[in-house]
Amino acid sequence: MANYTLTINGKQKTVEADPDTPMLWVLRDALDLKGTKYGCGIGQCGACTIHMNDNAVRSCQIPVSAIGESAITTIEGLSEKGDHPVQVAWKKHDVPQCGYCQAGQIMNAAALLKRNPNPSTDEIADATHGNICRCGTYNKIKAAVADAAAQ
């Protein structure tokens, strides 16, 4: 076990964890930030997507020891009032069905728009390809991303 001081959603947090503990479980169990979800644990589904210095990463694939100084943002910290343009678009299009994948989808989309504010339809399809929605809300996801980009 070791102590790690992390920057999460703009705040410093110290946690005690084994170095190999994936950030996913540090966030969920140690920091009680349960918005980031577990779906596969092997980097295949995107349910655990968070931002590391504004890039979308799979928190199940990043051990806590690899975070260092990087700024981590989770769904809880994406916006103060749930009004990030991507969240607003998600509400407008009423995207979720079961909702389980959606935090990961939103974090992924927010990072895409930061990198590429005007993605084409193909670029949106490419960029959302890594996040599985078992309920099949892909039509709405793509429409909401395009809408958020237009704002």
Add this chain to the structure above:
Amino acid sequence: MTLIKTKVDRRSFLKTSALAGGGLMIGFAWGCSPAETVRPPASEWFDINAFLTIADNGEITIMSPNPEIGQNVKTSMPMIVAEELDASWEDVIVKQAPLDTKNYQRQVAGGSQSIRQGWQSLRMAGATARHLMVLTAAKEWGVDAASLKTENGYVVNGSEKRSYGELASKAAGIEVPAEVPLKDPKDFKIIGKSKKNVDLDEIVTGKPLFGIDYQKEGMVYAAVLRPQAFGTRLKTLDDTEARKVNGVIDVVRFTDHTSDADKARGEKVAVIATNTWAAIKGQRALKVTWEDSQHRESTPEHIAKLDAALKKADGKSERRNDGNINKAFAEADGVFEKSYEAPFLPHNTLEPMNFFADVTDEKVELMGPIQTPQWSLGTIAQLLGRDESEISIGMTRMGGGFGRRLYGDFVVEAAAISNKIRKPVKLQYTREDDMTAGIYRPSSKYRFKAAYKNGKVTGYHLTGAGIRMGGTTREHWFPAGGIENYRVDSHNIDSNITTGAWRAPVTNFLAVAEQSFFDELAEEMGIDAIQLRLDILEQAKSNPFGEPLDYEPEKMIGVIKLAADKGNWGKAPNGVSKGFSSYYSHNTYVAEVVDVVTENGQPRVSNITVAVDCGIVVNPDAAINQVQGGAVDGIGHAMYGDFGFENGTPQANNFDKFRLIRSKEAPSVDVHFVESLNSPTGLGEPSLPPAGGALANAIAAATGRRIYKIPFAKQDLAMG
């Protein structure tokens, strides 16, 4: 104006009482349908499982017994209550009722049938509340109730009006009338207008709504090692390394057998830890050996058994037999026969199975994502030797179901573990656990044989066989009634692999096979694929053959024509190939046109046009979402669904080996509803079954090659 009875004999479907703190409370039976019910209606408070309250301040709360699983029931069902109540939707708050075994019964988180089953009782609850408001106001004003109107939460008398909040407390003393008027569907204001998911804000901000998020003071975490192959059980266990993992508290062996069949699976091992990761690491560090307890089955053996079954037809397997198929085959111009094969499938809800349990001397407290708490309650009472009254089960939002959460095996495991360690515990499946522990969609095969003469199908014989599937056919649906000589046989093959309902049970593959067969049969007969279906349906509608039917041919004709029109059937532009399919399930009629284009020499689905007759569409945007999701799911599992066994061992355990459809492969889905004033029917499932058949038919149109086996992606799909 329709009147609906609020009482049958001496029993009421609902009860009213004063709300503590002022206001009116109406309790009613959410899932039972007074007008059509065959079961006895709600008896006293026993069957009451939902509440509608109107507080003095006008706030209207609807306590729904259905947790959300992704089918929008938590939003669309309260919309029905609010509609008949003539409330303003903005004043309505929807809450989830906990499972209270004394006061809430029949709490099953619905499948596609929820809306259909709840429709009448939800309308009645709203209409009764509205009527009580009117009666109360009439008394106050000393006027005839019939002269009063309601709107947006007010009773209106000319220029005077009273809010429901002002009337609520006084309404509690008024007796529930024997009959209340229902609105004419033409006057609906809330139903038919899209309303946002009531949990939307919480979902997009990552609030802890799901079972995996639930926690309690002092809770520990458990990961379980189960037999890795069906037909084996635990022989030896070495937990030395697991116990060395930081955070691991204990390793315990436990059993959760409630049947003899379970016993062959022996003991399970739970690693108890202070956090999820430690539990998972501990589980992976266990050193175990297994021994055979039963025959270990493999896919080739399953297929051989299915093939052998398809050759048999006897009195035991017969499900329906109209006319004389042998005569039809003997006298035909041509006889056409094909077989179709589908593998097992895991459900793969994105939220893996999990459950919270806290077993103490006084009580058993359970919380998590389960659709059928009643089953778990009874099973756990039996397993732990506890009285049912000591057990409570709360339900959380569920990260998908698709049938998996109808089975409470993981609830029982959680209870068994907590019972052993006497601590509050969260059982968490890894994805690998989730994909390999069962329950699966059964593997099945179908053989179709048709006779045709003078451009008409004169004989039809369907034989179905499934591995631990129970019934494999829907013998009173299409094309029953439309073909004079018609027979259906079904075979079930026993197995020790745990199987169960999977989104659109049976029809999820039966439809693919049937609709592929009709397409190829039409080609063989030289008739347009849609025309062949219409000819059969016209016959079934005007002059049906044989036993009674369980579907309405006319509605099927309606969606077929709508899909053909909207999907530009017969008008494929260059580079696009079209495939058609239609299917009836969960009381809903669906027809689909799939468009396929070529990408890197392989087919890609570019669009699906879906026509749906599901009666009244309660919440249109959410309904479109459901239909799109079902169609995408149907395409995904037809293309990629691949799951088999080798010596009892599942051949895939995570998303690197089991492929699910993703964003780029998901087509746009264009949804069209038939306008209808009929009661609403299922929506979560019916768009799935036709999708795979329409895709197979589009690929055949593009390549000239037919597909007889799922997954399609493993067949030769090279586009010429």
